[in-house]
Amino acid sequence: xxxxxxxxxxxxxxxxxxxxxxxxxxxxxxxxxxxxxxxxxxxxxxxxxxxxxxxxxxxxxxxxxxxxxxxxxxxxxxxxxxxxxxxxxxxxxxxxxxxxxxxxxxxxxxxxxxxxxxxxxxxxxxxxxxxxxxxxxx
Amino acid sequence: xxxxxxxxxxxxxxxxxxxxxxxxxxxxxxxxxxxxxxxxxxxxxxxxxxxxxxxxxxxxxxxxxxxxxxxxxxxxxxxxxxxxxxxxxxxxxxxxxxxxxxxxxxxxxxxxxxxxxxxxxxxxxxxxxxxxxxxxxx
DNA sequence: TGTTTTATATCTTTCATTACGATATAATCG
DNA sequence: CGATTATATCGTAATGAAAGATATAAAACA
Numbered sequence: 001x002x003x004x005x006x007x008x009x010x011x012x013x014x015x016x017x018x019x020x021x022x023x024x025x026x027x028x029x030x031x032x033x034x035x036x037x038x039x040x041x042x043x044x045x046x047x048x049x050x051x052x053x054x055x056x057x058x059x060x061x062x063x064x065x066x067x068x069x070x071x072x073x074x075x076x077x078x079x080x081x082x083x084x085x086x087x088x089x090x091x092x093x094x095x096x097x098x099x100x101x102x103x104x105x106x107x108x109x110x111x112x113x114x115x116x117x118x119x120x121x122x123x124x125x126x127x128x129x130x131x132x133x134x135x136x137x138x
Numbered sequence: 139x140x141x142x143x144x145x146x147x148x149x150x151x152x153x154x155x156x157x158x159x160x161x162x163x164x165x166x167x168x169x170x171x172x173x174x175x176x177x178x179x180x181x182x183x184x185x186x187x188x189x190x191x192x193x194x195x196x197x198x199x200x201x202x203x204x205x206x207x208x209x210x211x212x213x214x215x216x217x218x219x220x221x222x223x224x225x226x227x228x229x230x231x232x233x234x235x236x237x238x239x240x241x242x243x244x245x246x247x248x249x250x251x252x253x254x255x256x257x258x259x260x261x262x263x264x265x266x267x268x269x270x271x272x273x274x275x276x
Numbered sequence: 277t278g279t280t281t282t283a284t285a286t287c288t289t290t291c292a293t294t295a296c297g298a299t300a301t302a303a304t305c306g
Numbered sequence: 307c308g309a310t311t312a313t314a315t316c317g318t319a320a321t322g323a324a325a326g327a328t329a330t331a332a333a334a335c336a
Contacts, residue, residue: 004262005247009240011265016239017178018272024192026294028322029167029238040155046284054162059324061285066322083283083332100167101154102147109143111271119267124142126264127149129257133249134156164323166293184313197295199314204293221303221312 019103019111025096034063035072035097038087043078045085072096157241157249165238168193172201173210173235176225181216183223210234 030053037052038044050060064087067073072093078084089097112120168191175190176182188198202225205211210231216222227235250258 002243002247004250004258005243008246008250008262008265009236009243011269012241013174013239014178014269015265015272017174018269018276026321027167028293029165029170030323032167036151036155040152047282055323056325057284058286058326061283062323065285081283081333085284098147101151103150105140105143105147107272107276108146109140110275111268112142112146114271114275115267120142122260123264123268124146126261127146127153129253130249130261131149131152131156133252134153134245137248137252138156138245164292168294185311193294194296195313196297196315199312200294203314219304219312223313 016103019107021099021102021104023099025099027096027100030063031067031072032097032100034067035089035093036101038073038089039094039097044087045078049087067093154241157245159237159240159242161237163234163237165234168201169205169210170235170238172205173227173231174239176211176227177232177235182225183216187225205231 033053034049037049041048046060046064047057049063050057053060053063055063064073064075064085068075071090073087074090076086076088078086112123115123171191172187175187179186184198184202185195187201188195191198191201193201202211202213202223206213209228211225212228214224214226216224250261253261
């Protein structure tokens with residue numbers, strides 16, 4: 001079982017290595033993680049970021065400031081509690097996040113084109129299963 | 139077809155978001171990419187790094203210096219051409235790379251445990267297919 | 277209503293990182 | 307031997323990341 005896990009991780013990292021985008025932007029790991037959090041979770045504010053990337057509130061607030069300056073994020077306030085910030089990805093932010101975490105769509109399409117229908121189904125099914133179960137149990 | 143690609147990317151990023159390690163180290167994106175390159179490709183030296191992350195040779199050399207100081211890498215020379223550097227991951231470097239690019243093995247094991255044998259097979263097959271084809275055609 | 281708490285924001289300071297151009301060194305090629 | 311290639315180092319500059327201290331403004335509480 002442990003060996004299955006390692007094997008899957010090796011496949012996982014190989015896939016990413018060969019199919020990721022050749023990203024140009026100079027971007028820090030922290031900033032990518034903040035983009036991921038805002039993308040995948042609802043109603044993310046400054047304190048959610050602080051606890052997620054384990055920094056103080058003021059540092060998180062500065063990250064947000066810089067990311068808004070760079071047009072990655074926009075900021076609104078929670079209408080039910082005007083103290084609370086709610087962050088949103090801009091289209092540009094989504095693009096940057098995509099280029100830094102997704103698989104290159106052209107490369108992926110090229111790989112998928114080489115698969116027969118059965119293999120293509122297996123791939124789609126497998127990732128669907130993993131993503132659904134991961135969401136459920138984490 | 140394009141929608142299959144987007145769908146797979148959404149599954150892909152969801153899986154990573156929910157199953158990655160809660161990494162603590164402050165590490166830059168560039169450094170992670172260098173670790174990936176040294177891990178996945180043979181005989182990586184300073185100039186390979188420079189062209190991979192698109193910086194000048196001197197900058198690449200400085201990256202290598204810092205990464206050796208941090209004990210991520212060790213440096214040897216190509217016996218056939220003593221000008222050329224060949225880089226290797228240390229155990230610590232492998233560990234850092236793992237924590238920053240792989241899925242958390244405990245979380246992954248937990249998810250896999252919820253699958254029946256058929257589903258487990260599909261997952262293993264699918265990632266194997268993708269990684270093999272990605273290696274072949276890139 | 278007045279006080280406290282909560283959620284952010286800003287200011288200052290410090291340190292590390294990233295990058296480049298210029299220059300240096302050392303091995304190999306012709 | 308001179309040219310080329312691969313890497314290293316130096317000086318310098320810009321930026322980023324982080325924390326502590328302090329400030330503000332909204333909400334909760336007594």
